[in-house]
Amino acid sequence: MTTTEQNIDDILVPILEQVSDPEIPVLSIMDMGVVRSAVIENNKVKVQITPTYSGCPAMDVIGDDIKAALKHAGYDSEVELILHPAWTTDWITPRGRKALEDYGIAAPLGPEADKDVLLHGKRIVKCTNCGSQNTRLVSQFGSTACKAQFQCDDCQEPFDYFKCLK
Amino acid sequence: MKQNLYNYILGIADNSLILGQRMGELCGHGPSLETDIACTNISLDLFGQVRSYFQYASKLAGDGRTEDDIAMLRQEREYVNVLLVEQPNTDFAYTIARHFLFDVYHLLFLTELEKSKDLTLSAIAKKCIKEVRYHERFTSDWMKRLGDGTAESKAKIQEAINDLWTYTDELFHQTKADKAMVAEGIGVDVTKLKDAYYEKVNEVLTEATLETPESKYFQKGGKKGIHTEHMGYLLAELQYMQRAYPNMEW
Ligand SMILES: [Zn+2]
Numbered sequence: 001m002t003t004t005e006q007n008i009d010d011i012l013v014p015i016l017e018q019v020s021d022p023e024i025p026v027l028s029i030m031d032m033g034v035v036r037s038a039v040i041e042n043n044k045v046k047v048q049i050t051p052t053y054s055g056c057p058a059m060d061v062i063g064d065d066i067k068a069a070l071k072h073a074g075y076d077s078e079v080e081l082i083l084h085p086a087w088t089t090d091w092i093t094p095r096g097r098k099a100l101e102d103y104g105i106a107a108p109l110g111p112e113a114d115k116d117v118l119l120h121g122k123r124i125v126k127c128t129n130c131g132s133q134n135t136r137l138v139s140q141f142g143s144t145a146c147k148a149q150f151q152c153d154d155c156q157e158p159f160d161y162f163k164c165l166k
Numbered sequence: 167m168k169q170n171l172y173n174y175i176l177g178i179a180d181n182s183l184i185l186g187q188r189m190g191e192l193c194g195h196g197p198s199l200e201t202d203i204a205c206t207n208i209s210l211d212l213f214g215q216v217r218s219y220f221q222y223a224s225k226l227a228g229d230g231r232t233e234d235d236i237a238m239l240r241q242e243r244e245y246v247n248v249l250l251v252e253q254p255n256t257d258f259a260y261t262i263a264r265h266f267l268f269d270v271y272h273l274l275f276l277t278e279l280e281k282s283k284d285l286t287l288s289a290i291a292k293k294c295i296k297e298v299r300y301h302e303r304f305t306s307d308w309m310k311r312l313g314d315g316t317a318e319s320k321a322k323i324q325e326a327i328n329d330l331w332t333y334t335d336e337l338f339h340q341t342k343a344d345k346a347m348v349a350e351g352i353g354v355d356v357t358k359l360k361d362a363y364y365e366k367v368n369e370v371l372t373e374a375t376l377e378t379p380e381s382k383y384f385q386k387g388g389k390k391g392i393h394t395e396h397m398g399y400l401l402a403e404l405q406y407m408q409r410a411y412p413n414m415e416w
Binding site: 051053054055056057083084085086087088118119138139140141142143144145149163165166 | 217
């Protein structure tokens with residue numbers, strides 16, 4: 001686990017929890033771990049977010065959605081994109097991992113297991129439909145850069161696996 | 167303005183920009199749905215990295231030039247990418263070989279850039295490494311699948327490697343900006359990456375049952391803005407929107 005402090009004012013947490021990742025609507029940006037800090041200074045909220053992947057087209061939308069949610073709660077805000085420390089899949093909360101699985105996206109495994117499934121065809125990613133581990137990699141890149149494509153050989157369900165980024 | 171640092175950033179970013187454009191050309195044209203999506207995702211990663219570099223360059227320039235201006239509105243001679251990345255998608259073997267030959271370098275380079283005294287560059291490098299590791303896995307994997315595949319795939323990937331080999335040495339040439347940045351502890355001494363590069367490339371080629379070319383004749387020029395005949399066509403497509411509809415934003 002990377003030790004990086006998040007600095008978010010308690011009062012802002014419920015507001016930010018309403019903002020979701022536009023590509024994975026069941027996942028709040030808080031559970032995704034992209035909000036690194038949010039503090040109120042002189043009646044203005046300063047938010048820092050970090051991109052999951054450099055080219056993630058969702059980041060601009062997330063920035064706008066945060067501003068809109070805060071505006072709705074009565075705050076003006078500024079959103080800054082920071083690159084350091086770099087986002088890691090470790091920052092997805094347990095609740096976030098569960099939301100991913102329920103949505104049909106297998107949550108990231110650890111870095112070694114990730115290598116095993118993506119490079120050596122090991123069958124350990126659990127099918128999000130039936131729970132079987134008899135699954136195989138179809139493509140290292142899935143519907144977005146952060147996911148790989150899998151298929152279950154038991155129930156035939158095709159599904160995405162959220163790649164480990166560490 | 168810190169001219170050397172600015173030029174140095176362009177030297178890094180132009181490689182990703184031009185390679186990203188080449189990979190993006192495969193959108194809707196990949197040999198299979200999965201490879202099509204993979205190539206465009208890799209392209210997207212590279213463009214994302216380019217944005218971080220050019221946003222920084224734009225800040226350094228401080229003269230109102232935006233990231234879009236820097237990316238889209240230069241003349242051919244002002245782009246300083248290596249010749250390797252501008253080579254065309256002749257067929258899928260060329261696409262994979264070109265990207266593989268760059269990935270091995272890219273990963274070694276970013277690993278060193280992460281140690282830069284410039285905190286912005288170090289942060290960008292740290293972010294990029296995570297992504298490029300996936301790119302390198304993808305292309306190394308395809309090198310082996312094509313090399314150790316059918317007689318036809320093997321012949322094609324060997325031909326692509328042989329043809330593109332002549333562009334590999336330029337990766338390790340130092341520019342004036344390179345030297346200045348290395349002296350300041352900001353830049354990476356690319357000359358020192360050469361041995362590890364050829365060792366890694368050789369390792370993958372061997373595993374792919376391919377021959378490592380022995381040719382010692384190398385092309386250069388990209389880093390000085392002197393490009394191959396393919397560059398103009400690439401830029402025409404890259405710059406079309408920005409020139410047709412000035413001031414568009416990403
Ligand atoms: Zn299943």
